[in-house]
């Protein structure tokens with residue numbers, strides 16, 4: 001099929017590459033000429049395992065190209081809207097200006113029977129409003145909402161083989177036409193019997209935010225248990241294992257630690273709360289404010305634990321911070337708990353040296369005041385405390401015996417509860433986990 005993807009950020013670049021990998025003829029469009037130039041050379045503007053390879057092979061096959069000109073979307077049957085919906089500067093609500101601009105700029109190039117497909121995460125009610133805009137244009141095109149559930153670090157795999165497909169479509173013939181086109185787009189996933197939910201716009205929009213709200217709630221739930229464990233002497237990791245054996249609960253997303261970050265979970269729960277308030281049902285998701293608060297408290301807890309573990313005033317101490325990205329296998333530092341902890345410790349006067357396999361450049365852009373090192377040993381050398389805040393494999397695999405010879409004081413704060421506490425203690429370390437004795 002001929003496909004256009006409007007917006008080539010994280011979501012759009014991956015989607016465009018994955019659609020071309022599936023055999024479609026794809027043009028990716030973005031207003032950022034620097035981004036388009038890099039993508040055209042097969043160089044992603046962010047770190048995502050496997051993406052460069054898929055981009056290069058799709059470009060070489062002739063099935064994928066990039067452009068800054070929206071007119072190049074003309075002739076495609078399906079147009080994906082994949083622009084960002086960041087948090088507004090002055091409120092918790094989502095900023096829809098990029099979505100609106102994308103649809104407005106696309107409208108003149110739409111033809112009879114074309115399908116515009118929303119992928120961006122939007123407040124419920126947005127699709128209905130955009131559908132009116134498209135209908136009013138008189139092009140004969142229609143709209144579907146098809147939320148994306150990809151995880152950073154697994155983005156290509158999640159897009160090519162999603163665990164479910166959700167289509168929000170209008171009623172009647174228009175809806176059937178939209179479903180048929182989307183089934184053609186996702187033919188390989190449909191053939192693999194991927195669960196499919198065909199529904200209305202509002203449900204499709206809500207599925208996305210409900211999924212992220214649920215995941216955020218699960219993480220904050222276990223982090224709340226960690227807070228109780230901290231005042232009662234219990235071990236939250238064993239608690240998570242024990243409740244996780246109940247299939248109804250499940251062990252995934254029950255890792256207590258410094259909490260969630262990234263470009264999705266934090267802003268999505270805030271936007272959801274703001275939208276519910278607009279709809280007069282703020283109380284229904286008021287608990288998400290508590291989820292947010294628990295999450296942010298965990299960053300503070302890691303900072304407090306580190307400061308109190310130092311055998312000297314914080315402004316005379318060197319702290320080694322391991323990790324800056326919001327999770328491993330990503331260079332994304334948006335709302336990253338790890339970067340936040342580093343910044344807070346620096347703000348308290350500590351000499352902070354931070355390292356990360358991928359996220360130093362992005363961190364430096366936001367926080368040039370921090371000291372960064374690409375050398376793990378240099379980061380650790382002479383430290384009065386080591387703080388692990390992103391569970392990259394290279395940090396998890398550190399040898400406590402060897403690292404003890406580098407630092408000044410063998411104290412480690414495991415902000416992800418990911419290290420073998422007994423092995424670190426046996427090597428002479430003061431090991432401090434979250435929600436663990």
Ligand code: UGA
Nearest residue numbers: 148149150151152219253254255259260261262264326327
């Ligand atoms: C999340 C969702 O998992 C995806 O399904 C969704 O498509 C995506 O947002 C999106 O809306 O685009 P992502 O932001 O890539 O994906 O990250 P997650 O893997 O969900 O992790 C989010 C944060 O939670 C990370 O900071 C991670 O360290 C933290 N986390 C995760 C925990 O603290 N504990 C856990 O047990 C699991």
